[in-house]
Amino acid sequence: MLSLVEGFPIRDDDLPGEFQFTAEINRQHEAILAYLSLAQSFYTLQQCEFYFRRYPFAHLPVSKEDHIRNMxxxxxxxxxxxxxxxxxxxxxxxATIEGTINTGPVLKSFAKDFDQELRARNSIHHHERFDDGAIHGIGLALIMGYSDKVGPGWRDVANRGYRRSSAEWAARVKRRSKMVETYLEAVAGAMLDMCSYLQPEAAKASVTPSVTRSAKSPAARAAKPVKKPKRS
Structure with a gap:
């Protein structure tokens, strides 16, 4: 079958085949993309702080109760x-290193450190929407705010409750995201420590750069490679 390339007829079988990386490079590429995806997840967690601090829905059908619950x-x-x-x-x-990463202990440690958040997420996903006393109080105050006689006073109560609750949640995001960051840093350190393909070419033949990792970090402890047995 003939094709035209820059006006000249050539056969399709004369064209070069599709370029493909080796299986090893594909695994390395997947590992790097997986880390970037992990980092992106952490950054979006951090951003929740600023979503809690802003209410951009004035005069729109999204109440302050809805906003803080959604957040x-x-x-x-x-x-x-x-x-x-x-x-x-x-x-x-x-899949890219010679040793083996003990993934299980890292995930168990994360689940233990953030048990409350993970349980809340599971309840929301499988049972019902999130609610607590402060959010419920904001909703009740907003309902009372529709009253012609006492409405203004209750709307003030709702606004004060919203400001107080949103500030508390923003502070919580900031505090808890710092804990999550220790896992991200431990993974980054472990990758630099164990993945030779992340090292500068000039350093491969000399000394592998050392990476400072906290001995108390659960990800750092579990990420210590274990040599695989040699095949006979």
């Missing part, structure tokens, strides 16, 4: 998302 549900989901991407990243890195 809480998004916040909880970020932890599940990070956990799943953490698992994917560690497995992808494990």
């Amino acid at each position: 809480c549900e998004m916040y909880f989901n970020r932890f599940y998302e990070f956990k799943e991407r953490l698992k994917r990243c560690l497995n992808a890195v494990d």
